[in-house]
Amino acid sequence: MSALAQQAAFRPQQFKSDVKPVWCPGCGDYTVLSSVTKALAILAVTPENVALVSGIGCSSRIPAYTTCYGFHGVHGRALAAATGLKIARPDLTVIAAGGDGDGYSIGGNHFLHACRRNVDITYIVMDNRVYGMTKGQPSPTTEPDWDSKLSPHGTGLREFHPLVIALASGANFIARASSSDPNGTADLIAQAVRHPGFSFIEVLSPCVTFRPEQRGWKDSVRPAPVAPTDDPARAARRLMTDDGFNLGVLYAGHRKPYQPAIGRGAALAADLEAEFVL
């Protein structure tokens, strides 16, 4: 098939399910969903060769809105399930997705170790700096002075810096996107999926209900003024002056993905099972 004919064969629409999203009108997650389906069309994959894995949260509803295989699991455990799936089925494109609460709070430990393990999956975090689904509690990325009914005068706690943590923990591809730029986000997701190893994309995705001021993010984001680097020290220096609104690929490294031989795991599991037979 020619490149043009191949492109025409894959349409974002074919990745959209009939399930109607229940997100609030204006939620950034709508455009992230459309960026995911655009990225899958760019990647020229078919829905049965893709699995979307999530935890719990508004953003974690995303697998149901696609025609791909989906696993809507428990809070904070998307990466554990996605890692196991990729190891068992390396032929699948595996994408984990969810929110900042799911990924950095209850799932924080899994985030560190998924970066370190470097299994060939992509992780999209729709960061709105709040727990949307449970009605507005502060999350690890919430600003210390964010004043709300649930955190009067702010938490006073320093924010978690996901890109710094991802770099320090060994993620092989690190990027930031914004739901206000659906095409740019689609392109970054496609790059992340193509890049071998653990790819992490932070997508700034406003929660218009509990953080209406985040609608202003669209005016703050800008393309990063520097090209991506494969040098972790240089990426770390860039992050020291990052204000959280630079978009694009920050780091694309060369670490070899971790992929244990398949078959061996199944044999070990069978041995273990035999040991426990009563």
Ligand SMILES: Cc1ncc(C[n+]2csc(CCOP(=O)(O)OP(=O)(O)O)c2C)c(N)n1
């Ligand atoms: C073990 C467990 N603890 C707490 C909850 C309640 N809970 C559901 S979603 C959520 C936070 C969601 O926030 P985030 O991941 O940022 O997603 P958003 O809703 O903002 O997209 C919490 C605390 C739960 N479902 N399971």
Ligand code: SF4
């Ligand atoms: S509560 Fe916030 S994150 Fe959840 S759907 Fe509404 S706007 Fe989106």
